[in-house]
Amino acid sequence: MKIRKYIPLLALASMLLGACNDDFLNEKDTNSYNPEEVWNDIKLVDAYIAYLYRDTFESWPVNSGNLADESGGLYDQSYITPSSKHMKPWNYEEIYKINLLFQEIEKGTLSDSQKKYVKGQAYFLRAWNYFRMVVHYGGVPIIKKPQTTKDDLNVTRNSTKECFDFIVSDLDEAIASLPDKSEGDNYGRISKSIALAFKGRVLLYKASPQFNPSNPYDNEYWDEAYTANKNAKETLEALGYGLLDNYNDIFLTENHKEAILPVIFTNPGRTNGRKEHSVRPITESKNGTGGDQPIWRLVNAYPMKDGKQPGESMTYAFDEQRFWENRDPRFYSTIVYNGAIYELSGKSGRRQYTDIELGTTEDGFGKTQGYYRTGFYSKKGIQVSLPQAEVSLNEVDWLEIRFAEVLMNYAEAANEKGLQGEALEILKKIRKRAGVEEGPDGMYGLKNGMGKDEIREALLHERYIEFTFEGKRFWDLRRHRRLNTLNGIMKFGLEAKLNGEVDVDKAKVYGYLPEDFTYKVSRLIEKDIQTEGGGIQKLTMYMPDTYYFFPISLDDLDKNPNLKQNKDWGGDFDPTL
The missing domain is CATH 1.25.40.390 (Serine Threonine Protein Phosphatase 5, Tetratricopeptide repeat)
Known part of the structure; x- marks a missing residue:
């Protein structure tokens, strides 16, 4: 309640x-x-x-x-x-x-x-x-x-x-x-x-x-970070906080042991925190769509269900034409792919189609009406039972802090302190809760004998998967000074094309399965385009080193002549420690 x-x-x-x-x-x-x-x-x-x-x-x-x-x-x-x-x-x-x-x-x-x-x-x-x-x-x-x-x-x-x-x-x-x-x-x-x-x-x-930046992983501040996060973890555990058994329940249930800082939504009173009207496919929404549409890079980042990355697993072969098979269970809790069951508006058996024939230009891959369709949708936090006319009445609480973050923050600090064993135990705990297979070595797909640098990369990747669409990825890359991994990248989606002619009767009962289509990884933007505001939308991402600290607004500088601008933006204030 x-x-x-x-x-x-x-x-x-x-x-x-x-x-x-x-x-x-x-x-x-x-x-x-x-x-x-x-x-x-x-x-x-x-x-x-x-x-x-x-x-x-x-x-x-x-x-x-x-x-x-x-x-x-x-x-x-x-x-x-x-x-x-x-x-x-x-x-x-x-x-x-x-x-x-x-x-x-x-x-x-x-x-x-x-x-x-x-x-x-x-x-x-x-x-x-x-x-x-x-x-x-x-x-x-x-x-x-x-x-x-x-x-x-x-x-x-x-x-x-x-x-x-x-x-x-x-x-x-x-x-x-x-x-x-x-x-x-x-x-x-x-x-x-x-x-x-x-x-x-x-x-x-x-x-x-x-x-x-001059001493990123061996500075004096990691000691207090470790102490604070260890204290938070142990205190919260003693008070009954912990990981839910089922990852899928985090946003489908409320007032549970993983909810540390909830921002509460309720109908009536305060609704639409998820902005579900802009995240659902347009055929089951209203007033727009296009939010939180996964790109192929994210989809391909999910491990197989043995915890190994696609193409690295000796147990589960990866085939781009059957990319949805045998993935980390968090994939199915988050990613809606072509032909996947997605029973929006209470429609039993409904499947989401993203090819142009069955999904039409409204939901299908490509660019239409000013929106990009990546070939994927996100289901995290969506109240599937809401009818189309009431999508803005969703009341899913936003968890600004959940216990998984407390664990992952602790693991990061432990790793930088040289306590790789503590960090690995957290990684295994997160993967175990996710439903990843333990494996004969008990490592849940993680590599044995990893050093500090490798564990750091594993933690950053695990956050990418665990917290997808929870507003953490950009900030994680930024605080690790990894924006260079985004600068200049192109973004791709997955285009689906039905094999053969459409059987109208079969389509009406959602009879087409994911394997009834051929898939092609395609750019979302094929060339530079002019935007409505007269600017140019580039083909690639722009994430320069100046983005590690943003500029103070000119409006605020004009109001207060004693404010100094950051050094990478024309001023002489050094924002680093």
Whole structure:
């Protein structure tokens, strides 16, 4: 059962935040609520916190795979520039609201325990917002109080190290203030468990090659990354968190032991977090499609069911014309291929066709109506039972942190510490849960005797498969400084062509099987094309070294002349540690 304590309070929170200005405490009445009494009433404070949650946490990261080698989008030189709007989070509005809470809650009459709980959540939310900016830009201005027009608003950037220290300090405050778990009516609220897991993620980034290019895998920060992630793993396990037995259940069930930080969706109230209307094939959707369509590179990355890569298995031969056979079970939980059973809208026995004859130009491979069709669709997080007219009513919770990430973060840090045995045990545990065959050597398809470099590659590849379309691939490659593996690549799909003439009666009952087609790997874009905005869509991906830190927006630089631009974008600020 879904518990949705926050939703009814959001309208009130929005109203209250509308009064958050320099005269907030001097207002005698705000739409029948006295702002002076807000911080005396736990229900109103809860409403305020609920609104901060909505400001801070995003929904499913649909189309994030376009930036990497998961889905079909291609980006050229015009995508990220100082004047473009892409990759430019500047979360100071949210930070202002959080700082306002810290200032005003002390003037209220809530009990000490209530204040401690509220402030613990706020510390986490502030850390989250700062981390998001630091990952994009490196160091940013640290602001600890709500600024007013009386303050000097032309602040300077703090160093990246100072920002990481500040984020960790806020997380430590949250860890010390919050209950171990959030259950029952509080499910979805920040807890000590969530803060511990997130601290592990933060320190993994701090130690990463992204922030330490001159000493990527042997710097001093790996010690604290290992300690934090080991502590998170062991503490969460002791509290009952763990991997679900069935990978397929992660997003098909809710409020389970793998859900660390859920962003909750419910109908009625808050729906369409998965943006299912843009992920389903158009014949079973509305108002557009094209999101999260797997490319051939991703499909081909899934191991065989013995854990060996396609073409390397001695047990399961790989044939491009029967590519769907004998794959890692996570393949079938995620990838919809031509002729696969995909019972959308409650249609029993329905198969998804992506050739032009049976799938038509709406669902079939190629380019039509401005959309690319890769020959594949994603089923992760899709509520297949929803009818076409109601696809935007999906209520699948988004798991911003799940226990598999805690394990994988720990394994990465352990490997860089030289503890290859610990890292391998995590890899085997992840593959065992996935349903990969153990094999006679008990290695689940992994190579025996791997060293640090090989395990690092195995972990990065495992994350590619485990977290497909969960918004991690681009950021994983970026923090490892592997964007060069994307720069210049072409993206391919798989074109299906029915063998013989279409039997209309057979097609009506979804009688054609995957083996009734011939397959051809084909480019999604065959030549440079002009976009609707007048630009040129290039044939290949553009991912230069300057993307390891993005430029601060020219709009923000114009507002504050004391901000320095990053050194790779015309400034002299060094965002590395």
